[in-house]
Amino acid sequence: MDWQAIWLTARLAAIVSGILLVISLPLAHWIVFSRRRWTFLVESIVSLPLVLPPTVLGFYLLMAMGTRSPIGRLWSDWAGHPLAFTFEGLVVASLFYSLPFAVQPIATAFSQIDPTLREASATLGASTLRTFFRVVLPLSIEGVIAGAVLSFAHTVGEFGVVLMVGGNLPGVTRTVSIAIYDHVQALQYREATITALFMLAFAFVVLLAVYGLRRRPLAAAPLA
Amino acid sequence: MTLAVDLAKRLSSGFALDVSFVAEPGVTILFGASGSGKTTILRCVAGLARPDTGRVSIGDRALFDGDGGVDVPVPDRQIGYVFQQLALFPHLTVAENIGYGLAGLSRDERRTRIAEAADSFRISGLLDRRPGQISGGERQRTALARALVIRPTALLLDEPLSALDYAIQLHIMDDLRRWNAERRIPILYVTHSHREAFALGERLIALQHGRILASGSPHDVLDHPAQAPLAEIAGFENVFGATVVARRDRAGTMQCVLSGTSTELEVPLGGTPEGGALHVAIRAGDILLADREPVGLSARNVLAGAVVDCGMHGSTVVSTIDAGARFVVHLTPGGADTLGLRPGARVWLIIKTYSCRIAV
Numbered sequence: 375m376d377w378q379a380i381w382l383t384a385r386l387a388a389i390v391s392g393i394l395l396v397i398s399l400p401l402a403h404w405i406v407f408s409r410r411r412w413t414f415l416v417e418s419i420v421s422l423p424l425v426l427p428p429t430v431l432g433f434y435l436l437m438a439m440g441t442r443s444p445i446g447r448l449w450s451d452w453a454g455h456p457l458a459f460t461f462e463g464l465v466v467a468s469l470f471y472s473l474p475f476a477v478q479p480i481a482t483a484f485s486q487i488d489p490t491l492r493e494a495s496a497t498l499g500a501s502t503l504r505t506f507f508r509v510v511l512p513l514s515i516e517g518v519i520a521g522a523v524l525s526f527a528h529t530v531g532e533f534g535v536v537l538m539v540g541g542n543l544p545g546v547t548r549t550v551s552i553a554i555y556d557h558v559q560a561l562q563y564r565e566a567t568i569t570a571l572f573m574l575a576f577a578f579v580v581l582l583a584v585y586g587l588r589r590r591p592l593a594a595a596p597l598a
Numbered sequence: 599m600t601l602a603v604d605l606a607k608r609l610s611s612g613f614a615l616d617v618s619f620v621a622e623p624g625v626t627i628l629f630g631a632s633g634s635g636k637t638t639i640l641r642c643v644a645g646l647a648r649p650d651t652g653r654v655s656i657g658d659r660a661l662f663d664g665d666g667g668v669d670v671p672v673p674d675r676q677i678g679y680v681f682q683q684l685a686l687f688p689h690l691t692v693a694e695n696i697g698y699g700l701a702g703l704s705r706d707e708r709r710t711r712i713a714e715a716a717d718s719f720r721i722s723g724l725l726d727r728r729p730g731q732i733s734g735g736e737r738q739r740t741a742l743a744r745a746l747v748i749r750p751t752a753l754l755l756d757e758p759l760s761a762l763d764y765a766i767q768l769h770i771m772d773d774l775r776r777w778n779a780e781r782r783i784p785i786l787y788v789t790h791s792h793r794e795a796f797a798l799g800e801r802l803i804a805l806q807h808g809r810i811l812a813s814g815s816p817h818d819v820l821d822h823p824a825q826a827p828l829a830e831i832a833g834f835e836n837v838f839g840a841t842v843v844a845r846r847d848r849a850g851t852m853q854c855v856l857s858g859t860s861t862e863l864e865v866p867l868g869g870t871p872e873g874g875a876l877h878v879a880i881r882a883g884d885i886l887l888a889d890r891e892p893v894g895l896s897a898r899n900v901l902a903g904a905v906v907d908c909g910m911h912g913s914t915v916v917s918t919i920d921a922g923a924r925f926v927v928h929l930t931p932g933g934a935d936t937l938g939l940r941p942g943a944r945v946w947l948i949i950k951t952y953s954c955r956i957a958v
């Protein structure tokens with residue numbers, strides 16, 4: 375089995391889902407609770423990767439990371455090398471690619487919270503931040519965990535974007551799904567089968583965790 | 599301290615609220631049908647809704663002032679709010695719910711205050727339970743304790759007791775009164791129930807379509823409604839337009855004919871001159887029925903009529919009687935049986951003069 379690719383993939387997915395959690399909590403909060411009319415615009419942009427072919431997303435990201443784009447130049451001036459075809463580049467691309475998978479379950483969980491609970495919290499003197507940590511987060515923790523797990527799993531499974539932005543550099547950008555593709559290209563069906571089976575088992579365990587969590591009875595009995 | 603409210607707000611639905619009143623320490627009832635603007639007033643006082651113009655102040659502290667650009671954020675207003683759905687935090691225990699607003703205090707102080715509030719509202723034995731594990735009355739007490747433990751400068755109650763048994767309601771209100779006897783803060787109590795209004799309020803403000811119709815003691819406003827719309831929201835099932843045909847100043851009565859009929863009623867003397875128009879309001883429960891023409895009564899109004907229909911509503915028989923005008927009459931199932939009440943039956947209505955309330 376290709377342990378190097380598995381380790382790299384696990385590292386990538388952990389970093390990406392960790393960063394996404396930090397980004398998605400305030401973003402989902404803003405989308406759900408803001409009174410502004412154009413939240414739907416942000417929602418649509420966040421959800422774009424859901425419908426966009428990964429190669430299209432990867433293509434634009436590759437262009438943006440190139441030294442001919444302002445962002446790409448800024449990075450290469452700072453880091454001393456271009457962002458494309460590096461692990462960091464892969465992280466950045468995955469953030470965009472997996473963003474909706476983190477934001478959507480969290481936003482759904484937030485929107486299911488009774489709005490009077492947040493109002494009650496405010497009348498009791500709590501700031502928006504305190505209300506978030508004491509009321510909103512505890513009541514939507516399952517959605518938050520689902521967001522983290524799904525964005526992790528989705529990052530593990532990506533292929534098109536990685537290929538466009540990262541290429542196939544062992545130990546740097548060669549993830550599990552690229553490795554499987556590689557094995558098949560090289561007619562190494564045994565290796566491909568083992569790695570693919572490993573991925574299948576992983577995906578199944580993740581879904582078991584997500585759906586099992588959803589079925590867990592609430593800590594408190596629902597109000598009569 | 600007193601709560602002074604003077605606000606106008608127009609909602610996108612076209613509903614316009616425009617009210618001005620002062621709530622002294624003690625219970626002030628905001629009374630009206632749903633859609634009269636009661637809850638919107640509470641939300642504006644708490645800061646959960648923003649008035650278009652006006653001023654809300656407690657003592658000399660302005661909470662909102664449209665002209666002065668004052669709009670104190672909700673968390674800084676220190677106003678207790680008990681929501682209609684209570685809005686207890688389901689993931690926190692009763693003690694954690696009560697202590698939620700005491701974040702700035704030390705652990706010991708917080709514990710003392712929680713115990714004190716729980717004791718006042720008789721929920722000391724439930725502190726470790728969650729809202730899902732206690733009864734409706736206990737949840738209500740928890741919500742009150744949570745709102746009051748922060749020592750608010752005013753308390754807003756949005757139909758908090760309407761879902762509870764009457765006995766439990768009275769019990770909880772007794773505890774609330776006892777609690778407020780020392781603190782003396784203004785309490786705005788929203789309800790559409792006459793029974794709650796009479797039982798709880800020292801002062802009542804009747805609202806309709808976003809405006810104040812009348813204010814005064816619950817007895818004055820609801821039992822002696824000054825205007826016809828008020829009589830309707832005050833629960834008078836029978837409100838008739840009428841014309842004064844004769845004034846009898848010596849007897850303290852007037853004779854009226856109900857509009858569109860030849861039915862006459864003797865009503866208490868009012869300021870309306872002969873030939874003038876007024877409204878007569880009669881509670882359905884204040885009308886007696888007889889199955890033959892009664893004689894030797896002190897009641898001045900005896901009207902012959904026929905039963906149009908009758909049916910059970912809860913434990914009350916509601917009957918409509920055509921006696922020139924149509925009267926709604928409430929009686930007990932036993933009373934209805936004795937009379938053999940059925941559609942088409944001939945009956946006599948007996949209405950005391952003082953059961954007829956006059957309104958303009």
